[in-house]
Amino acid sequence: MSIPTLLALLVAAIAMAFVAGRNRSQAVSSATGRGQRGLNSLPFYYGMLTALWCGTPALLLLLGWLVFDDTVVRLIIIDGFPEAQRQLPEETINLLMSTVENIASGSYPDGQQEAYLQHAAEQLQALRNISRQLLALVLFCTTMIGTTIGWMKISPQYRARVKVETAFKWVLMACSMIAILTTVGIILSVIFESIHFFKQIPITEFLFGTHWSPQVAIREDQVGSSGAFGAVPLFVGTLLISFIAMSVAIPVGLMSAIYLSEYAGPTFRTWVKPALEILAGIPTVVYGFFAVVTVAPFIKDSFAPMLGLDASSESALAAGLVMGVMIIPFVSSLSDDVINAVPQSLRDGSLGLGATRSETIKLVVFPAALPGIVGGVLLAVSRAIGETMIVVMAAGLSANLTINPMESVTTVTVQIVTLLVGDQEFDSAKTLSAFALGLMLFIVTLALNFYALYVVRKYSEQYE
Amino acid sequence: MKTIDLVNKNLAKRYRKEKLFRAYGLASIGFGLLCLVLLFSDIIGKGYxxxxxxxxxxxxxxxxxxxxxxxxxxxxxxxxxxxxxxxxxxxxxxxxxxxxxxxxxxxxxxxxxxxxxxxxxxxxxxxxxxxxxxxxxxxxxxxxxxxxxxxxxxxxxxxxxxxxxxxxxxxxxxxxxxxxxxNMNFFNLGDSTEPELAGIRAALMGSLFTLMVTMVLSFPVGVAAAIYLEEYAPRNRFTDIIEVNINNLAAVPSIIFGLLGAAIFLGFFGMHRSLPLVGGLVLTLMTLPTIIITSRAAIKAVPPSIREAAMSIGASKMQVVLHHVLPLAMPGMLTGAIIGLAQALGETAPLLLIGMVAFIVDIPSGVTDPATALPVQIYLWSDRPERSFAELTSAAIMVLLGVLIVMNALAVLLRKKLERRW
Known part of the structure; x- marks a missing residue:
């Protein structure tokens, strides 16, 4: 039986359990002679409780089954291999297993493969069928037993409402725990793979090495595959592009925010603010395309020759400028909030002393809002560092250690993408290095966000 | 010399500075809007x-x-x-x-x-x-x-x-x-090496299935988490940790979620690559913080008097939440969900890492068929040398932006139409 069918049946079973529980509670209550008033809770709650008894164990079982199903089947299949094959290294066994999978799905013509693989493929199909049938049977039993237990428990004094409310609260709590689980998942996944990586490449070489060329020799005598994992060029490239982006985004974003909150009339504000925010809603892949087909050629063919310079066709400048434009609304809306939070009395005081508006802004409002603005800028920097698509498309792949914006540099995110796209095996230093880079990215952005959010929160409390 | 003379002497200069400052402000906004217009006209000019x-x-x-x-x-x-x-x-x-x-x-x-x-x-x-x-x-x-x-x-x-x-x-x-x-092929076919036979149908369907998974998972879970944090959670250290966590997750670069998907869903659970199901799961984790944050704001906006009134006539906590708070907060939550989904629709980087970057000719028919997504298709096409592909890329971007504009307009409309001011 397929999974969607099983799920549909399960939903039907839960619905039936609900009806059964509700009817049972009504029957029990009418037996007391006081009608529904003889019940502790409304019939709905008895129904819900029975449905919970029916659905919860079944769903958990289904989930566990789906997770461990393949592993168990695999173990049985490998156990059935001839002795010689079982002694093979892990990777070869993986290969054999995928051959078996392919035979089972009919990708190979019959009789072309060795007999034991043929046999394993048949066994695989049989096991999968058995697994599904067994699952259906077990689920059926679980729902039946659950429903019966729930059904048996119903009595006029049974406090169904309290129980359902408690269950409801636990479900809600479980949902909010997913956020924590995600963080734990991120940390575990990057750290776990990074540790593997640092076992092969010393961490000092990774952090302080100045040569990046993540090719690992497949054969002993291969030329040009030194496998150098010094990430400094990537860090410098990332910082360079982020710096260019921020030197566009900070002045433009900040001045826009100041104009919008201090000078602009309400009509101007209602039209222009959302228009600027469209910039933030445009997917980054669109910016990347814009950078690579319009901005980069413009810089190479017109802008750089004008200055008497020579620009690479994948210059850091193009990627940085476009990224800066993307971040403008980010800086402006965060600063806008912060500037609006400055109490009017401060402005009134300054204007009352005869300062012009720009003097008030520069000498009173801006210093008062500074901590919040710094927080916002830090959030924007973290965004620039973690931005991927613009740099993947517009920045280069070669890890040059340079701070010349006309040259091509590469960034941490670009390398993560190039290392992990395509077929991956989780054991070569090449792919594992992507996780080490991810770890660095995560640590840096997390620290920035943490500090920025702390500053912003602290600041907003100050004037409340 | 009197003070007023000193003031008058500088006044013209100060006014000039004031005007200049104002002009900087206007120029900044002008620059932002110019970029917007440039971007749109460039894409439309290339793609129409x-x-x-x-x-x-x-x-x-x-x-x-x-x-x-x-x-x-x-x-x-x-x-x-x-x-x-x-x-x-x-x-x-x-x-x-x-x-x-x-x-x-x-x-x-x-x-x-x-x-x-x-x-x-x-x-x-x-x-x-x-x-x-x-x-x-x-x-x-x-x-x-x-x-x-x-x-x-x-x-x-x-x-x-x-x-x-x-x-x-x-x-x-x-x-x-x-x-x-x-160009019917553009809307009816999947990817192809021949520009005249390449279309966005496969990518569009892939995006649709991915978004469906994201919506089905992230909206209920996000709303439930928001309800817990606003209505149930005791003010203690643990709740603080969850809150800080959610705020931080909202600012984690999307590519990190891709790494998570590659390591956990593909590596640990052994799911297949290129599936909208896995893409949807990754995007769910990515959009959850956004949905939780906006849903919390919507719940906060429901005045406490509503809850007190319901409780005073004997409603239980769950009844208060499900019968009163949730319906009143729903427009705000939906708006947040649509904005979160729009973000997910435009997201590319995490999908690259879980292998939704493939040459997909056949139109996927479910969440377990190999697929690519519209932004990923744009990324793939932008690399191809033929001139026609640059045209197709721009056209695909126009479609993507069109969908995003519709989604955002829907969110704004929903908010205008249904939101109540207390």
Missing amino acids: KAFVQTNIQIEVNFDAGYLGITDTTNTEQMFAANFEGLVKKSLREMFLIKKRSDKRLAYSLVSTDSGYQLHDLLVANPAWLGTTKKVWLLADDDLDTYYKSVDNLNGAFTGRMQEQQLVWIKNLLDNDALQLQF
Whole structure:
């Protein structure tokens, strides 16, 4: 039986359990002679409780089954291999297993493969069928037993409402725990793979090495595959592009925010603010395309020759400028909030002393809002560092250690993408290095966000 | 000297500075808006031509003997018939070709798919068998690029075109045998190496399935988490940790979620690559913080008096939440969810890491079919050298932006229509 069918049946079973529980509670209550008033809770709650008894164990079982199903089947299949094959290294066994999978799905013509693989493929199909049938049977039993237990428990004094409310609260709590689980998942996944990586490449070489060329020799005598994992060029490239982006985004974003909150009339504000925010809603892949087909050629063919310079066709400048434009609304809306939070009395005081508006802004409002603005800028920097698509498309792949914006540099995110796209095996230093880079990215952005959010929160409390 | 004189002396300078400062502000906004206009006009200018395609008119004799077809309803005969040969024969006759080297040049004017087009035409018009008809066939992308740029001031873009081909094209132009028609393939087909046969259908469906998974998972879970944090959670250290956590997750770069997906979903759980299901799961984790944060704001906006009124007439906590708070907060939550989904729709980087970056020709029909997503398709096409692909990329971007604009407009409309001010 397929999974969607099983799920549909399960939903039907839960619905039936609900009806059964509700009817049972009504029957029990009418037996007391006081009608529904003889019940502790409304019939709905008895129904819900029975449905919970029916659905919860079944769903958990289904989930566990789906997770461990393949592993168990695999173990049985490998156990059935001839002795010689079982002694093979892990990777070869993986290969054999995928051959078996392919035979089972009919990708190979019959009789072309060795007999034991043929046999394993048949066994695989049989096991999968058995697994599904067994699952259906077990689920059926679980729902039946659950429903019966729930059904048996119903009595006029049974406090169904309290129980359902408690269950409801636990479900809600479980949902909010997913956020924590995600963080734990991120940390575990990057750290776990990074540790593997640092076992092969010393961490000092990774952090302080100045040569990046993540090719690992497949054969002993291969030329040009030194496998150098010094990430400094990537860090410098990332910082360079982020710096260019921020030197566009900070002045433009900040001045826009100041104009919008201090000078602009309400009509101007209602039209222009959302228009600027469209910039933030445009997917980054669109910016990347814009950078690579319009901005980069413009810089190479017109802008750089004008200055008497020579620009690479994948210059850091193009990627940085476009990224800066993307971040403008980010800086402006965060600063806008912060500037609006400055109490009017401060402005009134300054204007009352005869300062012009720009003097008030520069000498009173801006210093008062500074901590919040710094927080916002830090959030924007973290965004620039973690931005991927613009740099993947517009920045280069070669890890040059340079701070010349006309040259091509590469960034941490670009390398993560190039290392992990395509077929991956989780054991070569090449792919594992992507996780080490991810770890660095995560640590840096997390620290920035943490500090920025702390500053912003602290600041907003100050004037409340 | 009196103080007022000092003030008056500087006043003109101070006013000038004031004006300048104001002008900086306006200029910044102007720069932002200019970028927006530039971006849109650049994309539209590059992409609008992809919605039409060059077709070429050819006289074809549907010779029953040559094709070996006696009955057009017989699929086997139709399948076996050499329609491609018929196209080539018609081209040879049209251009009066004798030389062998010219043949290949002539064949390359029409799309590689033109045999199938003839097949479909004959299926649609069985009466054409044995007659000679003028039919419109899809042109090759080189001819397409040439024809679309034929009115350019500095001459048409010839690209890989040969001298001989240009002579024929001149001939075709004089006979009005070239025409732009609406590009159906763009909306009906999956990816292809031939620009004239490449479409966004597969990517669009992939995006749709991915978003469906994201929506089904992230909205209920996000709302539930928001309810817990706003209505149930005790103010303690643990709740603080969850809150800080959610705020931080909202600012974690999307590519990190891709790493999570690659390590946990693909590596640990052994799910297959390129599935909308996995993409949806990753995007769910990514959009959850956004949805939780906006849902919390919506719940906060429901005044406490509503809760107190419900409780005072004996409603339980769950009844208060489900019967009163949730319906009142729903418009705000939906708005947040739509904005979160719009973000997810435009997201590319995490999908690259879980392998939703593949050459997908077949239209996926479910969440467990290999698929790619619209932004990923844009990324893939932007790398291809043919000029037509740059056009197609821009057109695909226009579609993506169109969908995003509709989604955001919907969110704004929803908020305007349903939101209550207390």
